[in-house]
Amino acid sequence: MDDVENVNAREYLIDFHAKSIYPAIEAMVLKEQNLDTICKDPIAIMLASKKIAEKEIARATSLEIPENIKLLFQKELSKKEQISLLKGISIKTEQLATIFLYANDKGYKFSNYRFEDTPKKYIGADLPSFIYLCDENTIEHYGETSLTDGQMKEKITVSQFVLARILNNEKHWHCFYQTRRGLLGNEPGEYGSKSHIHYISDSFGLSLEDVIKGFKAGICPHSKVHITFDESK
Template identity: 35%
Template sequence: MNTEKIFDENGRGFTRVFSTDKVELVNPVKYYKTFELEKRAISLRDLLYAKYPFLTSQLDDNFFVKKAEEMLVGFFEKFEQTKVHDNFIQLLKTTRKKDQETLLKGMTLNPDELMSLIFKSYNDFGFLYSKYLFENLPNGLEGKKLPKLFHIKEDGTIHKVGETDLTDGELKNVIEHRKVIVSHFFEKDDFWHCFFLTYNSIGGKENWKNGQAHFHYISSSFGISKADFIESMRTDKYKSTSIHIDLLDYGNQTE
């Protein structure tokens, strides 16, 4: 996990950024529990330091880890107890493309169900977990300086922190036209499943059910190696499949 504290231009506040571009072949239960624990411990330190800097400087990391552990009691149990449709369980048992297409037809997932499936894939079936994030920015940015942090506010204006030689209009174009893919791999030996989504999908910009947010699915049964598929995502030339899984309770919802 990478983390950075980015201070506002006026020095009165800051944004704590957490990021992980690549996770490979891990126990997902251990990975997510460790990630969430570390993230919350760091956030607790930040919050306390903002009010009581001297007091916070006297406390060691164990104090914040213990507080984070208290906050997380029951947090991951809800994922382990969340039920997922039996078709996803059967999916983890088959290596046949035709079966996969049949099982996933008309399926939906919400974020809690996805986490439950990730945990079950390891706990019940022994799949290791990998996660990759790929971002491709619009053309014409070579040699340009992007700010450390920028986003579009609710009123449509740009909030930015850090030096840049781009106008607000150009920064807005970067946000609206960048292409981002987040992929989740379940892997065992030479076989893998991959559920992936794009920011365009979340934002309702893909041609599926009038903009319904959704996952795509592909596996090693589709005749492509993991290495080649990862490269295709990195270059934004990934192989599309006919399998779409509606993402509920997150992103653009059309019903």
């Protein structure tokens, strides 16, 4: 997801998801011998991708999120109150989109910022469009590449990143940000050993301009708030 500022979360997530799945849908459609040529038209494939994306976002909207997270977007809260509300909170990864969509319906705009520190030898490399490191420590990828499985694994395990999502209604802003160390559970603190995401807001006394500037340089503000990811089925 590229950097984007102050957009409608629902519209943007549908568009992003549709474009993300387009290559896979295209590959499947083009393989089918019995499909009419009209179905293989790029516009038809994009329309099909968008329809799938709309269903996925509708499903995300229907998911429940903790009431204490909803309160962040409903009430005027101090930093102390926000920290207290979020203590011990756990969500599933798919509920992250639900939070953004809930905030969108409460009048908040969505922004996304990403910083990635990639090893120099992989800058400009012909990377595949998708790389996944499986639990079995094996690599799956989609798209052409000259990299070996070992190189793709190194690219994943060595690269550092910051991914920050900010929700802003021009009066208040809330930020949920992830780091590689945090997702792997390699941070100190009460919940730092579990996969988690951090939270800060305007109530923390930080300038939004400075926070965004920091994220763009790979610098994260300090936050003791750890919202853990529930990985149970």
